[in-house]
Amino acid sequence: MSFNSTSSSYLQENLIHSILTTISTNLTTLLTQTAFSISDIYDPRITRPFALICLFIGSIGNSISFIVFTQKQLRRHSTFRYLAYLSIVDLIVLYLGLGNIILRDYFLFDIREQNLFLCKFHTFLTYVTTHLSSWILTIVSIDRAIACTIVQLDKRFSRPKSADRIFLAMCITISLINSHILLFMGSKQQIIISSINNISLYKDIIICTHNTSEIYFQFFEKPYSIIDLFSYVLIPFVIMTICAGIIAYRLFFSLSNTTMNKRIKGKTSKGTRRAKQISYMLFILNLVFIILLAPIVIGQLFQDLNQEHHYRLFNSITLLLSYSNHALNFVLYGVASPQFRLTLKQLLGISNNYITRRRAQTVGFFTSTGV
Incomplete structure (x- = not known):
């Protein structure tokens, strides 16, 4: 009897040990497959160093921009208030995207695969x-165009409170357009990780993809891809280009007949220089915007959503370019602005207060248009 009991106990221990060994092996295999799928769309040799560098630069740049644009002398102007919002939004974009890439590439931890929520x-x-x-960049262009052309609308549109309301309206509208993601994106599946002597062990895994149903996949693959393409790149670029053209025309070809000429009273030459800076800045914004995001447009038009792993190098490059747009925006709309530089120097205590006041007075009218 004692022998049978000992034998039974020994068999149970062997069975438990066998189950644990199998579970460990299957989990290792599962983690290895997960790691492979994570790097399948992008090349980690490119994304690993880029994510760290870009997140570091973007964090510093957008934080400095937000501090500068929220200073008292700037935040009372609508355009600078938009740019303060843009700094925060770009910072969130970087941490959502690059932060998750860093966790996946270095620690094999994917935020989206932790739970369905x-x-x-x-x-x-x-x-x-x-x-x-x-x-936000699009609204900045519209704000500048209105400030240079329609005086009556400028008084209502280009105000700090109007900027706050417009930003809130954009947040609500864009959230509603993308709300389907909260309803249909991803699914939870149960897989068998061990099966011994009719004893099965299961594990819940999260499949964070749009391929949860045939209907949603077809919607995400065609209609929503087109919506995303137009709302993220094409429509903003067209509007920014039109606004830049309007500003350039008003400033370079009809300056003597505009209300702007009456406002500045004898300071036309200085005003023209500042106005040209606005147009140059808008041109650079539009040019960099389209250069950095054009590859994404090409990818969305010609790539099959189920065949993304065939374009690892291309996807890695587009990832690098798109996040550079969010990380380096502060260089384009901040460092190129005399008002930004003056305020930053004042914050750092390295500017002459008298010169700062004089320069601020010189560009006083043009602060409503963003530089």
Whole structure:
């Protein structure tokens, strides 16, 4: 009897040990497959160093921009208030995207695969913030164009309170457009990780993809890809280009007949120099915007969503370019602005207060248009 009991105990221990060994092996295999799938779309040799560098530069640049644009002398102007919002939105974009890439590439930890809520919410926020970033730049161009042309509308549109309301309206609209992600993105599946002597062990895994149903996949593959393409790149670029053309025409070809000429009273030459800086800045913004995001447009038009792993190098390059747009925006709309530089020097205590006041007075009218 004692022998049978000992034998039974020994068999149970062997069975438990065998099960644990199998579980460990299967989990190792699962982690290895997960790691492979993470790097399948992008090349980690490119994304690893880029994510760290870009996140570091973008964090410093956007933080400095937000501090400068929220100073008292700047935040009372609508354009600078938009740019303060843009700094925060770009910072969120970088941490949502690059932060998750760093966790995946270095620690094999994917935020979206932890649970279904994080899958939906992280994907939703990523789309909302990237679209919002493009549209803030678009509103900046519209704000400048209105400030140079329509005086009556300028008094109502180009105000700080109006900027706050417009930004809130954009947040709500873009969130509603992308709300389907919260409803249909991702699924939870149960897989068998061990089966011994009719004893099966299961594990829940999160599949964070749009391929949750045939209907949603067809919607995401065609209609929504077109919506995303137009709302993220094409429509903002067209509007920015039109606004830049309007500003250039008003400033270079009809300056003597505009209300602007009456406002500045004898300071036309200085005003023209400042006005040209506005147009140059808008041109650079538009040019860099389209150069950095054009590859994404090409990828969305010609890539099959199910065949993304065939374009690892191309996807890695487009990833690098798109996040550079969010990380380096402060260089384009901040460092190129005399008002930005003056305020930054004042914050750092390295500017002459008298010279700062004189220069601020010189560009006083043009602060409503963003430089």
